[in-house]
Amino acid sequence: MPVPWEALIPFGLVTAMFGVTGTAFNIARRVSNDGKPPRYGLDEWDEMMMERDQRITGSLRGQKSDPTPPENFATNSTWYTKRSI
């Protein structure tokens, strides 16, 4: 008896749909994380360091290994100018 290939079409469709949406979601997450996998399990320390990275490089996931800071690093903390009410 020949193989019932029509019965396998739904499996193929479902696999393709999961694959497409999963890949699209992964790409969306990477685009918002500068092409890297997203960070997870973040505590206050990690969030503080990511904010510091943003003050240095302009992006939460930007990294640079040069120890010379940019010009305005000494004063660009928004601690004093954030809305407190």
Next chain:
Amino acid sequence: MATWTKNDASVAPYVDPTPLPPSIPSVEEVGTTSAPLKSAAFFIGAYCKDFNEDFMLCKAENRNPEHCLKEGRKVTRCATDIITKLRENCLAEFDKHWQCLENNNQQYYMCRKPERALNKCVFEKLGLVKAIPGSPQGQPQIHEKTSPIFGAMQK
């Protein structure tokens, strides 16, 4: 305040209304971001141990920021110094290790291979050894274990 709060959008550009007086020498802050700092952390600890301990003991006496400015300047200068030395001597291994960390949620256990290369290079060129304080005495340290339980690949 010593607690950190998440910053909201700033409402005005910030101009420092009370800059430090010229009598206090100004030292540039360390401009390295989180992943390279995490990669270099144990070497900073090994190289700058005395300055770091001085600073922490000073802070333990008195939490007033003014009290420990001098020790703080020494810590900053030492950290900048070791990072510069690390980049001069082992730039390729260093870059590889922190880029691996960045791709793995900044977890050390996922990046042992680049770490071994970096530790070897730093030991040869700078003579610094990564030692985790508080690790159990008799056994090899976690980064030296040949077959650890928790690795990149689940068993």
